[in-house]
Amino acid sequence: MVQFSEEKMAKVKEIIARYPEGKQKSALMPILHLAQEEWGWLSAETMDYVAGILSLEPIEVYEVATFYTMYNLKPVGKHVFEVCHTGPCMLRGSDDIIAYIKEKLGIGVGETTPDGLFTLKTAECLGACGYAPMMQMGKHYREHLTPEKIDQIIDECRRNASAAN
Amino acid sequence: MGRKLLLEKAHVEGIRYYDVYRREGGYRSVEKALKSMTPDEVTEEVKKSGLRGRGGAGFPTGMKWSFLAKPEGVPRYLVVNADESEPGTFKDRYLMEFIPHLLIEGIIVSSYALGANTSYIYIRGEYAWIPDILEQAIAEARNNGWLGKNIMGTGYSLEIYVQRGAGAYICGEETALLESLEGKRGNPRIKPPFPAVKGLYDCPTVVNNVETIAAVVPIVNDGGEEYAKIGVGRSTGTKLMSACGNIRKPGVYEIDMTISVEEFIFSDEYCGGIANGKRLKACIPGGSSVPILPANLLLKTAKGETRYMHYESLSDGGFATGSMMGSGGFIVLDEDQCIVKHTYTLARFYRHESCGQCSPCREGTGWMEKILWNIDNGKGKMSDIDLLWDIQGKIEGNTICPLGDAAAWPVAAAIRHFRDEFEWHVKNPAECMQRNYGLAHYADPIHVPVTA
Numbered sequence: 276m277v278q279f280s281e282e283k284m285a286k287v288k289e290i291i292a293r294y295p296e297g298k299q300k301s302a303l304m305p306i307l308h309l310a311q312e313e314w315g316w317l318s319a320e321t322m323d324y325v326a327g328i329l330s331l332e333p334i335e336v337y338e339v340a341t342f343y344t345m346y347n348l349k350p351v352g353k354h355v356f357e358v359c360h361t362g363p364c365m366l367r368g369s370d371d372i373i374a375y376i377k378e379k380l381g382i383g384v385g386e387t388t389p390d391g392l393f394t395l396k397t398a399e400c401l402g403a404c405g406y407a408p409m410m411q412m413g414k415h416y417r418e419h420l421t422p423e424k425i426d427q428i429i430d431e432c433r434r435n436a437s438a439a440n
Numbered sequence: 441m442g443r444k445l446l447l448e449k450a451h452v453e454g455i456r457y458y459d460v461y462r463r464e465g466g467y468r469s470v471e472k473a474l475k476s477m478t479p480d481e482v483t484e485e486v487k488k489s490g491l492r493g494r495g496g497a498g499f500p501t502g503m504k505w506s507f508l509a510k511p512e513g514v515p516r517y518l519v520v521n522a523d524e525s526e527p528g529t530f531k532d533r534y535l536m537e538f539i540p541h542l543l544i545e546g547i548i549v550s551s552y553a554l555g556a557n558t559s560y561i562y563i564r565g566e567y568a569w570i571p572d573i574l575e576q577a578i579a580e581a582r583n584n585g586w587l588g589k590n591i592m593g594t595g596y597s598l599e600i601y602v603q604r605g606a607g608a609y610i611c612g613e614e615t616a617l618l619e620s621l622e623g624k625r626g627n628p629r630i631k632p633p634f635p636a637v638k639g640l641y642d643c644p645t646v647v648n649n650v651e652t653i654a655a656v657v658p659i660v661n662d663g664g665e666e667y668a669k670i671g672v673g674r675s676t677g678t679k680l681m682s683a684c685g686n687i688r689k690p691g692v693y694e695i696d697m698t699i700s701v702e703e704f705i706f707s708d709e710y711c712g713g714i715a716n717g718k719r720l721k722a723c724i725p726g727g728s729s730v731p732i733l734p735a736n737l738l739l740k741t742a743k744g745e746t747r748y749m750h751y752e753s754l755s756d757g758g759f760a761t762g763s764m765m766g767s768g769g770f771i772v773l774d775e776d777q778c779i780v781k782h783t784y785t786l787a788r789f790y791r792h793e794s795c796g797q798c799s800p801c802r803e804g805t806g807w808m809e810k811i812l813w814n815i816d817n818g819k820g821k822m823s824d825i826d827l828l829w830d831i832q833g834k835i836e837g838n839t840i841c842p843l844g845d846a847a848a849w850p851v852a853a854a855i856r857h858f859r860d861e862f863e864w865h866v867k868n869p870a871e872c873m874q875r876n877y878g879l880a881h882y883a884d885p886i887h888v889p890v891t892a
Contacts, residue, residue, distance in 0.1 A: 293603075300624070301603075304605070338625055339623065339624065342795075343606030344608065361527045361728075361789045362786050362789070363728075365782065366684075366686055366771070367685070398566075400528075400609075400728075400789060402524050402533055404682065404690070405682060405684040405691050405692070411566055
């Protein structure tokens with residue numbers, strides 16, 4: 276069953292208190308972020324749960340969750356590579372980086388490796404144009420990418436995964 | 441070296457933290473404003489400074505503030521637009537990461553001027569590590585008495601909260617931002633009413649860019665007249681430029697708007713010239729939505745005069761032969777870059793980011809993307825170029841918000857200045873898959889004045 280821990284519920288209450296009385300809908304996006312951190316993606320059950328917390332109709336949550344690209348509406352790999360390929364990154368070779376990751380992981384854009392470790396996505400401008408090519412990985416950016424750097428990142432993720440097992 | 445007002449201290453070690461920031465003169469503007477100035481006097485200094493909105497539109501900030509409605513008993517809000525998403529633009533991120541207290545200080549002074557007791561910083565969701573930096577700065581400011589109730593015993597109270605977006609360029613448009621902050625889809629509102637009258641929660645609201653709010657700090661410290669002495673004409677003060685693309689030194693630079701475009705690109709103090717010894721082909725000087733210019737029209741105006749890095753000079757010649765300062769996202773293309781491919785990526789960006797509310801934008805951006813993909817991949821027809829021109833013209837001006845214009849302008853400018861490169865793609869479908877059109881004549885001196 277979907278339910279925030281007590282600690283997370285305290286955070287939820289702190290978020291709701293940022294807005295005037297009766298405007299708790301403003302807390303929706305921050306709480307969806309919180310839910311996604313917790314469960315990796317937003318299932319219908321999760322969205323209904325968030326609707327309940329904020330006294331919203333479930334449709335009010337669905338329409339927001341489907342509008343913003345950062346909310347995952349289906350499960351993703353443990354590590355999501357979101358490689359920017361808009362103009363300024365393209366000028367610095369983002370296409371080659373995407374091709375390299377595809378080959379290295381044997382997956383296409385939008386796909387996840389069979390071990391569930393990696394998902395490859397392309398992203399539109401992430402505001403790191405001067406440090407291109409780059410990608411978002413979870414909460415952080417990986418910038419000035421080269422094939423060697425990609426190798427290192429993938430090795431690092433695999434090492435961490437086998438250490439965790 | 442030009443004057444620096446915002447980033448002068450950005451590299452002092454530990455400036456991200458309160459103690460160092462304060463030791464370097466931080467929060468003086470709050471002391472000055474709250475203890476010795478009325479809110480209207482602060483607004484007056486901002487008006488005198490000539491400061492223009494740094495998010496892209498360049499609207500005078502003091503005037504925007506003076507439009508704020510002030511009905512009795514209704515809360516007013518300052519909302520800081522940190523949804524920096526215009527391709528080529530990464531200056532606000534830099535400011536928030538390196539010197540976050542400057543933004544917090546600017547918010548306190550600006551909120552005091554506007555009579556706002558709550559301020560929200562709306563930051564793009566992908567900048568996921570920056571809210572932690574801002575929230576730490578806010579906590580430090582609060583612990584030192586600059587935020588909360590009855591600040592410095594003046595009776596003025598303020599709270600600042602950080603709100604993360606979740607990946608939507610459209611939320612940089614101020615009414616879409618307000619919708620998003622209210623927990624809704626980022627669909628821009630029909631204006632009027634403007635946010636100054638009916639903004640967040642239907643209350644009077646000012647939405648300002650991060651850099652704009654930061655600039656209020658030196659304006660209050662030194663006075664609006666001093667600020668206005670820097671720069672040229674109506675381009676007062678300093679501007680943050682985020683330079684990227686095929687240059688030797690990509691990064692964020694603070695300029696005082698007196699230098700030439702040539703100096704900005706080729707001087708070692710700024711971009712350091714074109715990377716890998718190549719030649720300059722084209723540039724988008726103010727974020728992806730402003731018109732791209734070929735090298736010759738970038739460095740000199742159609743009248744043959746030197747083009748400078750300020751609002752008026754960058755837009756000299758209008759859209760026929762000029763561009764715009766925009767957000768300061770400076771994208772440089774070298775001789776090996778393909779204008780068609782580059783324009784395609786921008787068209788794809790705008791299709792992806794269109795909120796879907798207005799048909800011309802929702803449908804038009806997708807058509808432009810598909811046609812440009814065809815031309816880039818050797819599948820284009822001559823008539824496609826005219827069709828693109830026709831579509832962009834039918835999007836521009838026909839949508840609720842400026843995203844439609846922002847999608848139309850890059851396509852229009854690419855065809856206006858690089859039509860022969862598009863035609864070459866159509867005529868040489870196999871060759872265009874093997875090589876680029878190159879520099880061609882785009883850096884040649886312009887002998888005949890171009891007329892609109």
